[in-house]
Amino acid sequence: MKTKTHQDNTVLVKKVLHRKQVVLLLLFAYNETIIKQIKSLHTFTYSRTNRGWVSPFSEATLLKVQELLAATTVLILHDSLTQNLYRRGVKTERNLTREDLRLVDDYAKYLSGKRYSDSTVATYVTFIADFVNYVQPKAIETLSNRDVELFFEDVFVPRQYSISSQRQFVSALKLFIAFYPQCNIESVQLERPKKSRILPTVLSQNEVIRLLQVTKNLKHRTVLALLYSAGLRIGELLAMELRHIDISRRQLFVKSGKGRKDRYVILADSFVPLLQNYLLTYRPERYFVEGAPGVRFSDSSIRKFLHKATQRAGIPKKVTPHTLRHSYATHLLENGIGLRHIQELLGHAKPETTMIYTHVAKKDLLEIKSPLDTILLNISKEPQAPTPLLNTENLNPNR
Numbered sequence: 001m002k003t004k005t006h007q008d009n010t011v012l013v014k015k016v017l018h019r020k021q022v023v024l025l026l027l028f029a030y031n032e033t034i035i036k037q038i039k040s041l042h043t044f045t046y047s048r049t050n051r052g053w054v055s056p057f058s059e060a061t062l063l064k065v066q067e068l069l070a071a072t073t074v075l076i077l078h079d080s081l082t083q084n085l086y087r088r089g090v091k092t093e094r095n096l097t098r099e100d101l102r103l104v105d106d107y108a109k110y111l112s113g114k115r116y117s118d119s120t121v122a123t124y125v126t127f128i129a130d131f132v133n134y135v136q137p138k139a140i141e142t143l144s145n146r147d148v149e150l151f152f153e154d155v156f157v158p159r160q161y162s163i164s165s166q167r168q169f170v171s172a173l174k175l176f177i178a179f180y181p182q183c184n185i186e187s188v189q190l191e192r193p194k195k196s197r198i199l200p201t202v203l204s205q206n207e208v209i210r211l212l213q214v215t216k217n218l219k220h221r222t223v224l225a226l227l228y229s230a231g232l233r234i235g236e237l238l239a240m241e242l243r244h245i246d247i248s249r250r251q252l253f254v255k256s257g258k259g260r261k262d263r264y265v266i267l268a269d270s271f272v273p274l275l276q277n278y279l280l281t282y283r284p285e286r287y288f289v290e291g292a293p294g295v296r297f298s299d300s301s302i303r304k305f306l307h308k309a310t311q312r313a314g315i316p317k318k319v320t321p322h323t324l325r326h327s328y329a330t331h332l333l334e335n336g337i338g339l340r341h342i343q344e345l346l347g348h349a350k351p352e353t354t355m356i357y358t359h360v361a362k363k364d365l366l367e368i369k370s371p372l373d374t375i376l377l378n379i380s381k382e383p384q385a386p387t388p389l390l391n392t393e394n395l396n397p398n399r
Helices: 032-039 059-069 098-113 118-135 145-156 163-179 205-214 218-230 234-239 269-282 299-312 321-334 339-346 351-359 371-380
Strands: 010-017 022-027 045-047 052-056 074-077 251-254 263-266 290-292
Touching: 010 059, 022 059, 032 059, 059 074, 098 118, 098 163, 118 145, 118 163, 145 163, 205 218, 205 299, 205 321, 218 234, 218 263, 218 269, 218 299, 218 321, 234 299, 234 321, 263 339, 299 321, 321 339, 321 351, 339 351
Parallel strands: 010 074
Antiparallel strands: 010 022, 022 052, 045 052, 251 263
């Protein structure tokens, strides 16, 4: 039984990431008095994950905690309080003025009028809102290219944003300058950093089969099988309607894929029985996969059950829905399908995008022999062949 006597009154104050948010974390042994004091602030809740009390982080909240607890507890302030814990995807608070909010909203309408996709509009608007928030209290009209450089140094680097994100921000800013020419930032001087050349993660054919085998849920297996067998992007699968599936012709119609391009892809013969079983069992009304009747399924749900399937299959790689698309393209290339056909099936605008798979396909690479193998093979054919150079039987590890 917990008692109020002889209670430890030490409180450790930390700043941590919790549920994609920077929070203030208070850690202490059970103490009813401290708990009542913390609850009086009305922003703290108990986190079982962190085994402590958390509140959205702000300097004001930290100050309130110090003022409230300093007299009755021993506060230990952790070094994390002075560190920047921001990461991509972590929620950040902005303090935009009404004028700034109106400007950002008008910029979003401008992008929509240019017929950019919803995801692109959301990404670009987020970057510009972060930038406007960063430069405050400066007026937008007074900004220069140096402000952009400082934004990279103070925000992008600490938050560990990728090169791709930085390129996206430059694109967003160039459009913002066109939308709001009163800004003094020179669009011509804005340079996008060179693209990183990162090879995609690819599953082996056996890993794909193992992934599908461990997925026992009919809907989940059907979704993963279609992502791989047709090389679809996750957004294309979620937007696919039943009328776009032509079983008799073994075709899928991908409407308004990336870049607003329509295309046809192959419906695998081996997938049809699974598809028919799924359609008879779940009877979707409009979309191929639905969360509720007539309502599109969520991408987060797919990512969750794919992650669980990857763990059950014992696959150590980081597998996302796009990994299945990469695997599809790589396996086509290894099976002898030409790059031009793969480009059409994937819906790539440029052949250079499809060329990345030549660096991960194993068919041709496995046929190349190392020069060491060639040398040892030639030596072994000599009449008085010496002991193999790589024989380890008589090696002394202490020499």
